[in-house]
Amino acid sequence: MDGIFNKEFVQGCSALGAGIAMIAGMGPGIGQGYAAGQGAAAVGRNPGARGTVMGTMILGQAVAETTGLYSLIVAILLIFVNPWA
Amino acid sequence: MGSDILLALAAPGHGGLPEVVSRSNDEIGTKIGINGFGYFDLFGFRFWITSTHIALAVIVLAVTVLAILANRAIRKADPYGKPGIVMTIIETVVEFIDNTTYSNMGEKHGGAFRNYIGTLLLFIFFSNISGVFGLRPPTADYGVTFGLAMITFFLIHINGFKYQKMKHITGLFDPIPLTPINIIGExxxxxxxxxxxxxxVLCGTVIMGLLYNLLPKFLLLFWPGAFHVYFDLFSGAIQAYVFTMLTMVFISKNFEE
Known part of the structure; x- marks a missing residue:
């Protein structure tokens, strides 16, 4: 079992882990799409409030994006700052 | 069988691929990571001068020079004539900052915060778009963004104590069972x-670094431009807006009775 801890194996597993971590990108995608759809519906119902709806929508989308960014940070840490590889 | 293949693949020196991958990994890492340019020793600690400090100095200088130029343009402006292009840009920026501040923090408190909010917005915006000019964006360093967020944190709680008095503390225990969740939320x-x-910002930096380092040379002439527009200009502007907007929302939560 000595050979299993060498650098290439850990690098490969880290790359796999980074890819798996980015599955979390699905959640913010669905959430942002839903927010954009609701924003489009709101603008369609009340075109005068376009600016307010846009600001609120972008703020909500940016907050919903946070979980995806956590997974991105985990993936980048695994690839570039991995202490075992 | 599968573990045999894995072990065979994991054995060192089986081919050229791992060396190539790891070498280009290191190269890319030095290009998109934070690089140190020198250090000095003070009080027993070693302080590094990194690309973040240099980019911060350049951006602060650039914003200061722009502010001085804007000030001179305002002094020379003719209040009864037609505004020039510089005056139009200045008025748009100032009006945008005033409008967002007053509409988010209220007419009563907006005036006290618009200087800080404007500074924050301009600083984060210029930091985020500095990738276009060949700098490594300082906001892609966690130290910078954590410092900015800590300023917001202290502003939230100082204003909470100022306007809510002791209710700011007792609000944490509002439903008693939810106390840990309230504290974690703060x-x-x-x-x-x-x-x-x-x-x-780090996502944009990493993707731009990968593009510049992995694409063939002839594609580099025109292809990364579209990504610069998205990752540096669009995403940077959105994130600067979002950060200042969240700062305003969190601070103005304390104003209401």
């Missing part, structure tokens, strides 16, 4: 704000 505010800005 602590996680600066962490999530800083990680949001950091993650967005």
């Amino acid at each position: 602590i996680s505010t600066p962490i999530s704000m800083s990680l949001r800005l950091f993650g967005n």
Whole structure:
């Protein structure tokens, strides 16, 4: 079992882990799409409030994006700052 | 069988691929990571001068020079004539900052915060778009974004004590069983704000670094431009707006009775 801890194996597993971590990108995608759809519906119902709806929508989308960014940070840490590889 | 293949693949020196991959990994890492340019020793600590400090100095200088130029343009402006292009840009920026501040923090408190909000917005915006000019964006360093988020954190709680008095503390225990969740929510505010800005800018930096280092040379002439527009200009502007907007929302939560 000595050979299993060498650098290439850990690098490969880290790359796999980074890819798996980015599955979390699905959640913010669905959430942002839903927010954009609701924003489009709101603008369609009340075109005068376009600016307010846009600001609120972008703020909500940016907050919903946070979980995806956590997974991105985990993936980048695994690839570039991995202490075992 | 499968583990045999894995072990065979994991054995050192089986081919050229791992060396190539790891070497280009290191190269890319030095190009998109934070590089140190020198250090000095003070009080027993070693302080590094990194690309973040240099980019910060350049951006602060650039914003200061722009502010001085804007000030001179305002002094020379003719209040009865037609505004020039510089005056139009200045008026748009100032009006945007005033409008967002007053509409989010209220007519009563907006005036006290518009200087800080404007400074924050301009600083984060110029930091985020500095990738276009060949700098490594300082907001892709967690130290910078965490510092900005800590300023927001202290502003939230100082204003909470100022306007809510002791209700700011007792509000944490509002439903008694939810006390730990309330405390975690207060602590996680600066962490999530800083990680949001950091993650967005770092994502752009990493993708631009990969593009510049992995594409063939002839594609580099025109292809990364579209990505610069998205990752540096669009995403940078959105994130600067979001950070200042969240700062305003969190601070103005304390104003209401």
